[in-house]
Amino acid sequence: MDNLQSRGHLLTEQINPNSQNLDSLSSLEIVDLFNQEDNKTIEAIAKARIPLAQTIDATTLAFKQGGRLFYVGAGTSGRLGVLDAAECPPTFCTSPELVQGILAGGKDALVKSSEALEDRPADGAKAIAEREISKLDVVVGITAGGTTPYVRGALQEAKAREATTVAISCVSAEQVPMEADIDIRLLVGAEILAGSTRLKAGTVTKMALNIISTGAMVGYGKVYGNRMIDVAVTNDKLQDRALRIISDLTDLNRQEASLLLDKSQNKVKLALLMHWTGLDIAAGEELLDKNKGNLRLSITNNQ
Structure with missing residues (x-):
């Protein structure tokens, strides 16, 4: 004391x-x-x-x-x-x-x-x-x-x-x-x-x-606009949020967003990059790695 x-x-x-x-x-x-x-x-x-x-x-x-x-x-x-x-x-x-x-x-x-x-x-x-x-x-x-x-x-x-x-x-x-x-x-x-x-x-x-x-x-690149694009899809609530993020930021309906999310192995950021660039999952991950996980930079550097 x-x-x-x-x-x-x-x-x-x-x-x-x-x-x-x-x-x-x-x-x-x-x-x-x-x-x-x-x-x-x-x-x-x-x-x-x-x-x-x-x-x-x-x-x-x-x-x-x-x-x-x-x-x-x-x-x-x-x-x-x-x-x-x-x-x-x-x-x-x-x-x-x-x-x-x-x-x-x-x-x-x-x-x-x-x-x-x-x-x-x-x-x-x-x-x-x-x-x-x-x-x-x-x-x-x-x-x-x-x-x-x-x-x-x-x-x-x-x-x-x-x-x-x-x-x-x-x-x-x-x-x-x-x-x-x-x-x-x-x-x-x-x-x-x-x-x-x-x-x-x-x-x-x-x-x-x-x-x-x-x-x-x-x-650190964990946000795009005001969306938590690196959200961990670990329960129903977070899966719903992930699907809404993808649908809101793209022209995809909920079913299409779900298919894209599955294709990206439940990674919202990667799903968005794949949709906007046409890259497959491996190329998308490589591009994100090169840009230290920053989605906006990855999109710009792919153009």
Whole structure:
């Protein structure tokens, strides 16, 4: 435990004057209060637009160079990182290694509180070392209050290994400086329930991670227009989505789209390329490989 030093001055720990009578509000008043306070998450994202864009660019470059994206956190922050990482393979058909969540306490901490483990900076550094993180990778440290030793230890080790480091926190740099190449401050103010950063801080963090991972996947060629053309066809819902994508982007009806999807071995991107270029599956895959999986470039370079 860190010498019992008070963190009450931190923005994330302060008392919200708008909710001081929280225990006296009706259910409808509580809903309205949350709605009012959650509007601040939109403002916070807007103010962090430049470092968010820088993170997208850095992550896109990392992917193209064979690097990976890591989210590191403890408690709610860590769980949000694991969640975003887990959603990338089904959405973008990426390997589980491309985007990874590192949570203090490991898998057990997903469902069981393990807050004491966040006080060990050496554990954060060890997690970075175990994954052999290098200068090709991007490491995003997530800590709402900015002080989590596990995250700070991880960022320090990642920086020593020359990885691109990103810090995400909900306190100002004046309150808690953090050493990182990119510093993202999501200032949503005091929580409705004092100190409960699973609320606005958690919401704005999820928004930021959505932006980072989706933006990087766009840059990595996993999107055509606004369609997830690398969607993994693993259940009925995703097969339906795949067929709709093909039908919407081509002149094919649903039955024809289904035949094309079968011919491409359930690869939407490849199916579209085969349809638009007339290439067979082998030639289509070769062309995509030459263009690092980018459909738009593959179409242009085939003309």
